[in-house]
Amino acid sequence: MFKRTEFERVTPESVGIASEDIMWLLDQLESGFTEPHGLMIMRHGKICAEGWWAPFAPGIRHGEQSHSKTYAATAAGIAYTEGILELDEWVVDIFPDQLPEEVSENLKRMTVRDVLCMGCGMDRMPQPTKDWIRDFLAIPVEHVPGTAYMYNSVGSTLIGAIVREKTGMGLQEYLKPRLYDKIGIDCENHRWMKMPDGMEVGGGGLFATTEDNLRLMKLYADGGVWDGDRILAAEYVKMATTLQNASASEEKKNPLAKDNFVGYGFQIWMCRPKGVYRADGAMGQYTIVVPDLDMILAITENAGSAHWAQSVLDTMWEFLERVKANSANLENTEATGRLKDRMNRLSLPREKYAPYSPTAAKFQDQVFTVVKGEMRLTDWVTENSMAGKEAPKPVDSFWFSFRAMECTLHYVTEGQEHTVNIAMDGSRRYAEFEDTLNSQALMNAYWEGENELHVVTRWIETCSRQERIFRFQDGKVEMETKGNLFLGGPEPIVTALMQEEKSS
Numbered sequence: 007m008f009k010r011t012e013f014e015r016v017t018p019e020s021v022g023i024a025s026e027d028i029m030w031l032l033d034q035l036e037s038g039f040t041e042p043h044g045l046m047i048m049r050h051g052k053i054c055a056e057g058w059w060a061p062f063a064p065g066i067r068h069g070e071q072s073h074s075k076t077y078a079a080t081a082a083g084i085a086y087t088e089g090i091l092e093l094d095e096w097v098v099d100i101f102p103d104q105l106p107e108e109v110s111e112n113l114k115r116m117t118v119r120d121v122l123c124m125g126c127g128m129d130r131m132p133q134p135t136k137d138w139i140r141d142f143l144a145i146p147v148e149h150v151p152g153t154a155y156m157y158n159s160v161g162s163t164l165i166g167a168i169v170r171e172k173t174g175m176g177l178q179e180y181l182k183p184r185l186y187d188k189i190g191i192d193c194e195n196h197r198w199m200k201m202p203d204g205m206e207v208g209g210g211g212l213f214a215t216t217e218d219n220l221r222l223m224k225l226y227a228d229g230g231v232w233d234g235d236r237i238l239a240a241e242y243v244k245m246a247t248t249l250q251n252a253s254a255s256e257e258k259k260n261p262l263a264k265d266n267f268v269g270y271g272f273q274i275w276m277c278r279p280k281g282v283y284r285a286d287g288a289m290g291q292y293t294i295v296v297p298d299l300d301m302i303l304a305i306t307e308n309a310g311s312a313h314w315a316q317s318v319l320d321t322m323w324e325f326l327e328r329v330k331a332n333s334a335n336l337e338n339t340e341a342t343g344r345l346k347d348r349m350n351r352l353s354l355p356r357e358k359y360a361p362y363s364p365t366a367a368k369f370q371d372q373v374f375t376v377v378k379g380e381m382r383l384t385d386w387v388t389e390n391s392m393a394g395k396e397a398p399k400p401v402d403s404f405w406f407s408f409r410a411m412e413c414t415l416h417y418v419t420e421g422q423e424h425t426v427n428i429a430m431d432g433s434r435r436y437a438e439f440e441d442t443l444n445s446q447a448l449m450n451a452y453w454e455g456e457n458e459l460h461v462v463t464r465w466i467e468t469c470s471r472q473e474r475i476f477r478f479q480d481g482k483v484e485m486e487t488k489g490n491l492f493l494g495g496p497e498p499i500v501t502a503l504m505q506e507e508k509s510s
Contacts, residue, residue, distance in 0.1 A: 010190030011233070014052045017342045021049040025341035027328045028055050031321070032348065039317045040290055040309040041354065043068060044216035048224065048302040057349035058216070061434060061448055061466060067197060067213035068306040069388075069444065069468025073287030074198075075162040076222065078208030079122055079246060079273035080238070081169045081177050084184050087230075087239040090172050093119040097143070097164075100171050104140045112147035118168060120151035121161050122272040123250035127151040131160040134394030136202040139167055155253050155270065159209030159392070162273060163201065166208035177206040189225055189232050191218045197467075199393040199443055207393050210287070213444070213467055220304040223285055223293040226274070227302060246272035247283045247295070262313040279323055289469045290315045294322060299329060308469035357462060359432035360452040365459075365478050366408040374483050374502035375403045381485060381500045383417065383426075384442040385465045385472070398441035403505065406459075413451060415461065428461060437463075444468050 018025045028047065035042040043062040047055040058064055070077075085091035097116045098105055105113075112127050120126055127149040132141035142160050166177045173180055178198060186193040196218070199211030206212075225231075226247055230238030238246075249269040253276075256266040265284075269276040275286050277294070284294040290309030295302055303322060309315040380400040389395040404417040411431035417424055426437040426449060434448035444465050451461045459476040472489035485500040 008187045008190075008192070010192070013048065015056075016052045016054050017337060018047075018054040018345070019337045019342065021052055021054050022333045023047070023049060023054055023329050024332045025338060025345040027325065027332055028345055029341075029348065030328065031325045032057075032352075034321045034325075035305075035307075035318075039314045040307050042305065042307045042352075044304075044306045046216055046220050046302075046304040048220060048304075050300050051224075055345065055349060057352045060353040061464070062306075062354075064217065065195065065215060067195060067215060067467045068291070069287075069470075070212040070214055070219070070291055071210045071287030071289060071469075072159065072162075073214075073219060073285045073291040073293065074208055074210050074212035075159075075165075075273040076285040076293075077181070077212055077214075078162055078165045078169075078177060078206075080185060080222065080225075081181055081208075082118065082122060082165050083230075083238045083242040083246060083272070084181075085169050085172055086242050087237070091118065091168065093117065093122070093245075097121065097168075100168055101139055101143060104137075104143055106140075106144040110147055112150055113143065116147060116151040118165075119250075121158075121164055121168070122246075123152075124155050124158055124161065124253070124270050125152040125251045126156065126158050126161045127154055128156055128158060128161075131158055134160075134201055134392065136394075138201055138203065138205075138394070139164065152251070155251050155255050157256070157259075162209035163205065163207050163211075165273070167205050170205060176204070177208060185222075185225075185237060188235060188237060189221045191221055197443055199389050199395075202394045210392055211389075216304050216306045219285065219291070219293040219306075220302055223295050223302055223304070226283075227295045227297065227300075242272075246274055249276055260312050262311075263316050265316060265319045277319070277323075279326060282326075284319075288315070290318045292318065292322070296326060299326065301326075301329070308471070356432045357429070357434060357450040358452040358460075360454070361411055361430035363453040363456050363459075365453075365456050366406075366413075369406065369478055370408055371405055373403055373405045373505040375505045376401060376500060376502045379485075379498045379500035381417075381502075383463070384439045385444045385447075385463075385468070385470050386442045388468075388470070389443055404502070434464065444470070 018028055042059050044058040095118050098114055127147040128145050129148050170176055182193045197213040198206035200206055226243055229240050230243040251270045253270045254267050265277050275284050277284055281297050284292050290307040293304045309318050382400055384398055386398055399419050401417045401419055407414040413428050415426050427435045428449040428451045429435040430451050434450045437447045437449050439445050444467050446466050448464045448466050454460055457478045461474045463472045475486045477484045481504045483502045487497040
């Protein structure tokens with residue numbers, strides 16, 4: 007049965023943190039090296055600061071990327087705690103029907119523990135297919151499992167498949183009564199990408215909230231116990247949150263990510279400050295546990311490249327040093343009030359305001375047929391790369407209807423007309439797309455000069471932001487797509503020719 011006890015909300019000073027230091031942290035996060043979406047700070051089991059940068063909000067799901075791995079590992083930990091799964095079980099014994107014709111000695115030696123700590127012994131991963139487990143086990147195991155480190159997201163998804171083999175349940179079904187319902191995570195607000203065989207993408211396919219992440223990691227911080235109920239065995243928590251595999255080899259692949267070289271537990275990273283560990287997703291989805299300060303920091307954001315994501319961690323470590331140096335014992339009503347007011351008003355910058363161009367009237371309701379390139383409006387690239395999802399059918403034709411301070415984009419795919427309304431007044435309009443798990447978006451547009459219309463789509467449930475530039479010429483439109491989709495390279499320019507005037 008679902009049970010959710012709300013955390014106590016207190017002032018920072020009441021738990022020994024100066025409000026000014028949290029103001030400093032906000033200053034850093036808003037200085038430009040990241041785009042913060044949500045932040046929660048817990049100390050001594052109490053929330054002392056929380057805020058979301060509009061249009062993001064507390065209950066909105068956020069793309070977890072590799073933070074999903076810790077959820078998958080938690081499922082394995084619960085199965086271990088229930089006596090269903092042993093860490094030293096051979097992977098070949100769990101998937102006897104998925105093995106290659108020739109099973110190498112190294113593959114025979116791979117255990118569940120090896121998979122959990124990124125010690126599979128492989129040097130590469132397969133692409134997602136319907137037979138992804140068979141494909142994974144067919145990858146050469148170049149090193150004795152447990153003796154080498156390679157970040158292996160397909161291996162993380164295999165953790166969920168191991169749980170499924172042992173229990174007959176996927177991650178969501180297995181975790182609901184055993185984890186979500188007990189620690190107060192509303193699984194109805196969770197979404198998972200799925201592999202072609204229906205397995206949840208434990209390596210990076212979860213959408214969850216900032217507080218979901220905090221609740222998950224509080225379970226680890228509290229030794230696997232929640233409200234007196236043991237969910238994870240103490241020994242599993244100890245192994246998961248301490249060094250199980252050296253990750254120094256990451257420096258060769260990702261030299262800027264200094265906190266990736268410290269070591270790895272069970273789908274949890276060790277951090278440079280001694281004893282600190284974190285769940286970690288690309289572009290800065292961090293939930294950081296600081297045992298010596300009895301503190302948890304949860305942030306969702308778009309920090310872009312590894313360099314900027316590392317800058318977020320560097321900032322967090324400096325914040326922890328400030329907390330240690332400026333431990334507050336007395337309430338500071340003025341500072342607390344300023345912080346509360348600021349956190350209630352957090353917002354991303356307004357979108358650009360440029361709603362007018364004479365070109366708008368010239369191309370009002372003019373139909374353009376795509377003749378070169380493929381035009382897609384959905385955020386499908388990540389799902390395609392991680393879960394093997396087929397690309398949605400491309401747009402065949404489109405046209406714009408311009409009105410005061412807004413426009414409507416009409417587009418036709420396989421004979422079916424769709425429409426999305428787009429703000430042009432510096433705000434954003436809600437739009438929902440089909441054919442993708444990450445379907446909810448906010449859209450705005452502005453003119454750059456007379457002939458260049460920029461249409462911005464912000465996928466509100468994750469980090470992705472796309473900017474499509476429509477360059478109008480006589481009888482033709484060329485569309486260029488820019489953005490920060492998590493996976494996938496630049497898209498080719500699309501060319502469309504004017505067809506005829508669309509009757510109103």
